[in-house]
Amino acid sequence: MKKTLKKMAWDATLNTDVATEFKNAELTLFLRMGFKQINPAGGAATGTYNDYGSPAATPRKIVKWTPSAWASWKNNFVSSAEKFWKGKFWLINNFSLLEYTYKGQKYIPNISCGFKLSGGDATNATSSSFHHIIEVVRLDKSETWFGSHSRLYDSLDTSSVPKASDSNGKPIFQQAHVHEVGHLLGLGHVDEGKPHCPTNGNTNARACYGVTDKDKNSVMGSGMQLRPKQANPWRLAMKEFTKKGNLFVTSDWEAKLNKYYPRTPTEAANKKHFISPPKRK
Amino acid sequence: MLQLKYKMKLKQLIFIPFFITLIGCVSSIAIGQNTMNSEKKCANTSVQRSQVMLRAILDDLTTSYTELGGGGISQIKLSATNTYVVSISQEERIDQITYEMSIDADCKVAIDKRTETSVTPY
Numbered sequence: 001m002k003k004t005l006k007k008m009a010w011d012a013t014l015n016t017d018v019a020t021e022f023k024n025a026e027l028t029l030f031l032r033m034g035f036k037q038i039n040p041a042g043g044a045a046t047g048t049y050n051d052y053g054s055p056a057a058t059p060r061k062i063v064k065w066t067p068s069a070w071a072s073w074k075n076n077f078v079s080s081a082e083k084f085w086k087g088k089f090w091l092i093n094n095f096s097l098l099e100y101t102y103k104g105q106k107y108i109p110n111i112s113c114g115f116k117l118s119g120g121d122a123t124n125a126t127s128s129s130f131h132h133i134i135e136v137v138r139l140d141k142s143e144t145w146f147g148s149h150s151r152l153y154d155s156l157d158t159s160s161v162p163k164a165s166d167s168n169g170k171p172i173f174q175q176a177h178v179h180e181v182g183h184l185l186g187l188g189h190v191d192e193g194k195p196h197c198p199t200n201g202n203t204n205a206r207a208c209y210g211v212t213d214k215d216k217n218s219v220m221g222s223g224m225q226l227r228p229k230q231a232n233p234w235r236l237a238m239k240e241f242t243k244k245g246n247l248f249v250t251s252d253w254e255a256k257l258n259k260y261y262p263r264t265p266t267e268a269a270n271k272k273h274f275i276s277p278p279k280r281k
Numbered sequence: 282m283l284q285l286k287y288k289m290k291l292k293q294l295i296f297i298p299f300f301i302t303l304i305g306c307v308s309s310i311a312i313g314q315n316t317m318n319s320e321k322k323c324a325n326t327s328v329q330r331s332q333v334m335l336r337a338i339l340d341d342l343t344t345s346y347t348e349l350g351g352g353g354i355s356q357i358k359l360s361a362t363n364t365y366v367v368s369i370s371q372e373e374r375i376d377q378i379t380y381e382m383s384i385d386a387d388c389k390v391a392i393d394k395r396t397e398t399s400v401t402p403y
Contacts, residue, residue: 013372045374050356051352051370051402052402052403053403054402054403057355057370057402058352058355091381137335145350145351145353145370146352147352147370147371147372147375147402148372148373149372149373149401150373150402151403152403161350162349162350163348163349163350164347164348164349165347165348165349168286169347171349172349174350176372201400202374202398202399202400204373204375205374205399206348206371206374206397206399223346224351261389
């Protein structure tokens with residue numbers, strides 16, 4: 001069985017045909033990003049562009065994109081962001097759905113979470129081809145920082161830079177683009193919903209990026225670490241595919257950061273789990 | 282010519298130390314006046330009051346603002362008397378730290394209240 005789901009932010013495909021005694025069903029989220037060059041005004045080789053694209057913010061020196069720099073940046077963005085999010089989560093099939101037969105034995109698959117990112121050129125394209133269109137500035141070599149956000153990136157956003165420090169003063173590094181892709185998948189900042197970062201307030205406030213060391217180190221904080229909560233876009237897809245589950249109930253399509261093998265119906269009924277390959281006849 | 286030069290050198294030898302001593306005395310008087318009148322000058326010089334308050338803010342940020350990234354301080358604005366708002370650019374946001382301060386006649390600064398918020402500038 002292969003099903004497809006189309007949403008505003010991403011598409012998803014659920015494939016149970018690949019499942020075997022050791023291989024789970026595959027759920028892949030597809031994100032089509034369109035990148036749009038921001039070049040100096042009037043066709044000049046150099047110019048300025050303000051932080052956040054805001055007229056009131058600080059201007060930074062930018063240079064015109066060349067075809068090779070543009071292609072190289074896009075390729076690096078797509079490959080590194082895809083690698084970061086691909087194959088990192090597994091969802092526990094607590095509903096015993098999607099049963100299949102393999103070599104005469106019935107199994108209940110868990111869900112292996114895949115990710116496919118494509119990055120097209122949106123400089124002259126229409127928005128309908130992409131889930132998200134992102135503008136990108138190419139910073140002059142003298143610039144070390146630019147005020148970017150979820151729809152405006154800069155050429156340094158794929159670099160690993162110190163974003164915050166933990167309680168021992170140790171720097172916490174992040175590649176901004178993987179954080180931004182998290183937003184495009186629908187994820188908010190790590191501490192959203194906590195008392196110091198209410199969802200009806202400014203969820204970009206500093207506290208929303210984490211207060212404890214653990215949360216600061218999260219990719220949706222200031223770091224690069226994944227948390228099970230960040231599997232929510234995949235959980236949402238499973239909920240929509242199966243019409244079962246509630247994202248606020250953690251045991252529904254429960255997210256794990258390591259592989260959980262398929263189970264027989266009896267094993268599933270007994271709530272047995274296998275994190276290493278189980279013995280099969 | 283040689284004699285004249287020699288005479289001038291003699292005069293210089295006598296007068297230069299005298300002048301140095303005199304200037305030294307005048308200098309110390311001037312410095313002394315400055316020291317003695319510091320309270321008055323602080324109270325009456327708005328720029329000096331601003332300077333000491335800004336120094337206190339910058340010193341406080343060293344320990345209270347531990348973010349390592351971002352674009353640094355993009356603005357410090359006097360939003361009300363003795364109240365400054367420091368804007369620090371970060372990706373996706375600008376952190377704004379408001380300092381409500383008091384300053385006495387001695388130029389001693391106290392941070393009465395420090396509040397932090399963030400704005401989304403896009």
